[in-house]
Amino acid sequence: MSEPYQHRARKRFGQNFLHDAGVIHRILRAIHAREGEHLLEIGPGQGALTEGLLNSGAQLDVIELDLDLIPILQAKFAGEPRFRLNQGDALKFDFNSLQAAPNSLRVVGNLPYNISTPLIFHLLNNAQLIRDMHFMLQKEVVERLAAGPGGGDWGRLSIMVQYHCQVEHLFNVGPGAFNPPPKVDSAIVRLVPHQVLPHPAKDHRLLERVVREAFNQRRKTLRNTLKALLPASEIEAADVDGSLRPEQLDLAAFVRLADRLALQPEPTSP
Numbered sequence: 001m002s003e004p005y006q007h008r009a010r011k012r013f014g015q016n017f018l019h020d021a022g023v024i025h026r027i028l029r030a031i032h033a034r035e036g037e038h039l040l041e042i043g044p045g046q047g048a049l050t051e052g053l054l055n056s057g058a059q060l061d062v063i064e065l066d067l068d069l070i071p072i073l074q075a076k077f078a079g080e081p082r083f084r085l086n087q088g089d090a091l092k093f094d095f096n097s098l099q100a101a102p103n104s105l106r107v108v109g110n111l112p113y114n115i116s117t118p119l120i121f122h123l124l125n126n127a128q129l130i131r132d133m134h135f136m137l138q139k140e141v142v143e144r145l146a147a148g149p150g151g152g153d154w155g156r157l158s159i160m161v162q163y164h165c166q167v168e169h170l171f172n173v174g175p176g177a178f179n180p181p182p183k184v185d186s187a188i189v190r191l192v193p194h195q196v197l198p199h200p201a202k203d204h205r206l207l208e209r210v211v212r213e214a215f216n217q218r219r220k221t222l223r224n225t226l227k228a229l230l231p232a233s234e235i236e237a238a239d240v241d242g243s244l245r246p247e248q249l250d251l252a253a254f255v256r257l258a259d260r261l262a263l264q265p266e267p268t269s270p
């Protein structure tokens with residue numbers, strides 16, 4: 001008689017499968033999915049969260065990269081008409097193909113930690129489709145996402161994500177909840193895209209540029225790090241003290257700097 005298929009967790013896909021029923025239940029409670037909603041689960045793995053998400057009565061799309069997991073997911077859930085399996089790379093996925101109504105998609109995932117930051121940025125490019133996101137991430141990443149100005153965790157990730165979303169660090173999860181256990185602590189975060197941006201920049205790509213430049217050398221003063229982008233007089237015109245370090249500035253101040261940059265003439269090419 002053939003053995004039932006046993007999937008071996010693959011490191012390169014960041015596979016740490018949840019097995020702690022208490023933690024799974026707590027995550028599902030935090031998401032609180034309901035009938036009629038449209039959910040998207042990224043990296044369903046062997047379905048630890050998937051089953052509870054489907055039991056809510058919601059419509060569920062999943063995106064899984066590992067081909068070996070596809071038959072397992074199909075065997076478990078393909079009979080359910082509210083379930084749709086998308087095989088592929090979530091980083092390249094076209095979220096418009098889901099035909100979700102604006103501001104409706106609820107995104108969920110115990111994410112592979114190596115792709116979590118680019119994936120969040122890929123999702124934020126489609127923020128108008130998304131109602132909220134619940135992710136399991138490395139705890140340090142959640143601390144950076146939820147940080148406020150003034151400390152070492154405040155940086156490019158906090159600023160660019162908080163530009164688009166309200167961030168809530170919900171709870172921490174120890175390595176023992178996973179199989180195999182990861183080497184780091186994890187945490188659940190909730191990201192809710194703003195309906196109206198609290199600090200809209202004239203051009204968010206310029207905000208990204210200013211923030212990247214400022215935090216490239218976070219120990220230096222803004223006057224120094226932003227020299228190539230903005231003269232000291234422009235930093236002052238943005239109502240920012242150029243002798244501060246980048247971690248001392250809040251989001252609104254970075255947006256004011258980006259808006260001064262938007263007013264600068266384009267450098268002429270030689």
Ligand code: SAM
Pocket residue numbers: 013014015016017018019042043044045046047048049063064065066069088089090091109110111112113115
């Ligand atoms: N949700 C499952 C759980 O909680 O047990 C699995 C979580 S595991 C940390 C991450 C999952 O994401 C794996 O199933 C992995 O194969 C999948 N994955 C990795 N990279 C991916 C990508 N680029 N796109 C979609 N899924 C990916």
